Amino acid sequence: MRADPADYRLVSPGSLQGVLSLLAAEPAQWLPIAGGTDVMVLYSAGKLANRNLIDIWNIPELRQIEVFPDRISIGAASTYTAVRNHNVVAREFPLLATAASWTGGIANQNRGTLGGNIANASPAADSLPALLIYDAVLTLISVRGERRVPYRTFHTGYKQTILAADELILNISLPRRFSKYFSHARKVGARNAQAISKVYLAALGQVANGAIRDVRLALGSVAPVPLRLNGTEKMLTGKEIAPSLIDAARKSVLKEIRPIDDIRSTARYRSAVACNLVTEFLAKLAAEGATA
Amino acid sequence: MNPSPAASTKCEFSFTVNGEAKNVLAHPMERLLEVLRNDLGLTGAKEGCGEGECGSCSVLLDDMLVNSCLIPIAQANGTSVVTIEGMSAHSLMKPLQESFLECGGAQCGICTPGMILAAAHLLDKKLDPTLADIREGLAGNLCRCTGYMQIFEAVAKAARGRAAP
Ligand SMILES: Cc1cc2nc3c(=O)[nH]c(=O)nc-3n(C[C@H](O)[C@H](O)[C@H](O)COP(=O)(O)OP(=O)(O)OC[C@H]3O[C@@H](n4cnc5c(N)ncnc54)[C@H](O)[C@@H]3O)c2cc1C
Ligand code: FES
Ligand code: FES
Numbered sequence: 001m002r003a004d005p006a007d008y009r010l011v012s013p014g015s016l017q018g019v020l021s022l023l024a025a026e027p028a029q030w031l032p033i034a035g036g037t038d039v040m041v042l043y044s045a046g047k048l049a050n051r052n053l054i055d056i057w058n059i060p061e062l063r064q065i066e067v068f069p070d071r072i073s074i075g076a077a078s079t080y081t082a083v084r085n086h087n088v089v090a091r092e093f094p095l096l097a098t099a100a101s102w103t104g105g106i107a108n109q110n111r112g113t114l115g116g117n118i119a120n121a122s123p124a125a126d127s128l129p130a131l132l133i134y135d136a137v138l139t140l141i142s143v144r145g146e147r148r149v150p151y152r153t154f155h156t157g158y159k160q161t162i163l164a165a166d167e168l169i170l171n172i173s174l175p176r177r178f179s180k181y182f183s184h185a186r187k188v189g190a191r192n193a194q195a196i197s198k199v200y201l202a203a204l205g206q207v208a209n210g211a212i213r214d215v216r217l218a219l220g221s222v223a224p225v226p227l228r229l230n231g232t233e234k235m236l237t238g239k240e241i242a243p244s245l246i247d248a249a250r251k252s253v254l255k256e257i258r259p260i261d262d263i264r265s266t267a268r269y270r271s272a273v274a275c276n277l278v279t280e281f282l283a284k285l286a287a288e289g290a291t292a
Numbered sequence: 293m294n295p296s297p298a299a300s301t302k303c304e305f306s307f308t309v310n311g312e313a314k315n316v317l318a319h320p321m322e323r324l325l326e327v328l329r330n331d332l333g334l335t336g337a338k339e340g341c342g343e344g345e346c347g348s349c350s351v352l353l354d355d356m357l358v359n360s361c362l363i364p365i366a367q368a369n370g371t372s373v374v375t376i377e378g379m380s381a382h383s384l385m386k387p388l389q390e391s392f393l394e395c396g397g398a399q400c401g402i403c404t405p406g407m408i409l410a411a412a413h414l415l416d417k418k419l420d421p422t423l424a425d426i427r428e429g430l431a432g433n434l435c436r437c438t439g440y441m442q443i444f445e446a447v448a449k450a451a452r453g454r455a456a457p
Pocket of ligand 1: 036037120125
């Protein structure tokens with residue numbers, strides 16, 4: 001059933017301090033709303049349990065994108081449009097720009113935010129494999145202060161995060177040391193723009209003297225959390241890309257992923273696709289990666 | 293900070309709609325779509341899915357294409373909203389209307405306001421869009437009638453017409 005707006009509160013403190021104070025004063029009472037592209041869908045369907053919402057869309061500190069010599073810091077409420085159109089993101093972090101360009105249609109990209117994608121904690125969230133690959137660091141903020149945590153430690157289980165009840169994600173910081181890698185992303189779903197992924201791959205690699213010097217692989221929708229394939233990466237490093245290596249990589253991928261059956265797909269299909277996506281990436285890396 | 297309203301308290305929100313200043317009294321979680329249709333009588337934006345999937349509720353909010361079914365009115369406070377009704381003043385409106393007519397880009401018409409707004413948003417940013425640009429620009433707008441090719445052709449035609457002197 002459709003929600004009744006009379007049953008919900010939405011306050012708009014308009015400043016970061018104002019938001020943090022309220023989150024601290026009444027812990028776990030207030031649900032932040034940024035672009036609303038997850039929250040409002042639940043609300044419209046009458047499925048939003050939390051009745052008190054706090055607006056973080058209009059907080060300037062959360063919308064800044066700052067470039068430093070060694071990193072880029074992306075405010076958590078930066079929209080997909082702002083992220084993909086930023087020239088440093090487009091040039092040095094193509095996996096993130098590409099994920100942003102596939103996250104729903106243009107209207108969704110004009111509202112949906114990177115911080116919302118992280119906090120919403122869906123294993124199918126499309127920007128998260130790129131954040132794993134690029135060693136993203138999150139700054140979390142509350143009245144108690146700020147803490148910096150590697151993104152890879154943020155999601156602890158299905159829809160579980162380390163975010164405290166009084167905390168916001170302030171920004172996402174990416175070290176600027178990946179521009180010389182060959183990069184590749186594939187979203188497998190009903191279609192790229194307006195459909196939830198069945199399997200998502202983000203990958204980076206470098207080949208030198210015929211051998212893989214470095215490789216980074218992350219998959220979405222194949223485990224309770226977005227998954228970095230550490231074991232497979234280790235197995236591949238230093239080796240020459242050949243059919244026998246690709247076979248070994250496929251076996252290793254199957255050992256690392258934990259796909260499930262759900263309304264969008266089956267575990268068996270996801271396993272096959274995950275292996276095929278890694279195979280496709282390795283073939284491209286062999287063909288094109290050496291020059292990158 | 294705004295006083296935190298008790299559940300069920302209406303607040304006043306001000307924004308401009310199609311260039312006119314408006315004040316509405318509404319619950320902050322009332323969706324922009326309902327305020328436009330019910331309070332302001334602007335029925336051009338339609339409710340298709342109510343969950344961001346179909347684009348029939350598209351409007352421009354501070355020049356950005358958005359789905360008004362996903363915007364609580366409190367987040368529209370202080371903004372400038374343009375609906376299909378306000379597009380008559382837009383220089384692209386006439387070429388888009390004509391090309392939609394000529395190419396068969398509108399049948400039942402439910403998706404058309406959203407399609408026109410998405411097309412105008414695209415053509416405002418890209419002078420000479422490719423077919424891929426047009427497909428991407430309209431990817432969030434669903435049509436159950438035309439099969440899309442007529443709509444893509446209509447947008448391409450409007451773009452070509454504008455490029456030619
Ligand atoms: C039509 C449609 C298509 C979509 N397609 C995709 C897709 O292809 N891929 C994909 O990954 N997602 C997709 N989504 C989901 C959604 O757009 C993204 O998850 C988006 O990033 C959510 O951001 P938001 O700002 O809109 O979040 P909101 O709805 O505002 O918030 C989502 C959650 O995050 C919390 N939150 C938001 N910001 C912060 C913060 N700074 N600190 C702490 N908590 C915070 C909120 O409290 C809430 O729990 C789609 C949604 C729609 C409606
Ligand atoms: S009604 Fe808003 S997107 Fe469908
Ligand atoms: S013309 Fe009928 S839905 Fe598009």
